[in-house]
Amino acid sequence: MKLYKIETEQLINASIEDCWDFFSSPKNLQTITLDNMSFEIQDFDDKRMYPGQIITYTLKPLLGIKINWVTIITVCKENQYFIDEQRFGPYKLWHHKHFFEPAEDGRTKMTDIVHYALPFGYLGRMMNSLVVENKLKTIFDYRYNKIEELFNSKL
Template sequence: MKLYKIETVQYINTSVEECWDFFSSPKNLQIITPDNMSFEIQYFDGKRMYQGQIITYTLKPLLGIKISWVTEITASKENQYFIDIQRFGPYKLWHHKHFFEATEDGKTKMTDIVHYALPLGILGRLMNRLVVKTKLKAIFEYRHHKIEELFNSKL
């Protein structure tokens, strides 16, 4: 199994507590996901992120094909981090860590680290090279710009 990694860092002009308030709510994931993916939460219990929480949603990541995805929050420490993993969905493995750190100048350093693997062996590796890696990069770039708009454009 070939394992891939994406890591992004963003500095947000707000406190760790305000970041946590936004990012620990599953409903806000839709806000930072590109509209063309038709992201829709199907189920979550309405609570902030906590260990053991299950979230189900549908999206159209490629060619308008609708897929279901189930994630579980496997770890969570308020104002510091949470980890989600895919239980059911398109990846063989999806492990996403979200870290929040206060900086000396009152900002928050947000770090995302995703490890993922695709099914189908060599075909999955080819799909990653041709499509998946580029699509994931575009999603994280969209999130970066959306977060800039939501938090860093405030004066």
Template structure:
């Protein structure tokens, strides 16, 4: 199985507590996901993020095809990091780490590291090359711009 990696780093003009407050609420994932993906949370317990939390949702990532996805928060350290992993969904592997570090200027450095793999062996590798890696890049580009609006356009 071929494992791919996507990493982004973003500086936020907000303290760690404010960043954590936003990103530790699963409901805010919809805000930073492109509308074209029709992202909808189906089930979660309406609590702040904690290890063992299960979140199920639907989305339409490609060609309007609706898929079900279940993630679990496997680890969470308040104001520092959390990890979500796919339990059921389109990937053979999805492991997403989120890190929050104080920046020297009082802001926050946020780093996302995603490791993912696709099913279907050789066909999955072709799909990653033709479609998936570009789709993920566009999703994370959207996310970056949306987070810029939310945290870095304040005057």
């Protein structure tokens, strides 16, 4: 199994508490996801994030094909980090860590680290090179820009 990694960092003009309130709420996933992916939360218990929380949603990441995705919050330490993992979905493995640390001038440094693997062996590796890697870059670039708009464009 070939394991891939994506790592992003962003300085956010908000306190850790404000960042945590926004990013730890599944309701805000749609806000930071490309509109053309048709992201919709199907089910979650509408509680603050906690270990064991299950979130189900649908999206259309490629060619308008609808997929179901189920993630679970495996670890959660308020105002510091949380980890979500795919239980059912398009990846053989999806492990996404979100870290929040104090930065200068009251800002917050947010770091995302994703490890993922695709099914289908050699075919999956080809799909990553041809499609998936670029699609994930587009998704994370969009998130970066949306977060800039939401938090960092205020004067």
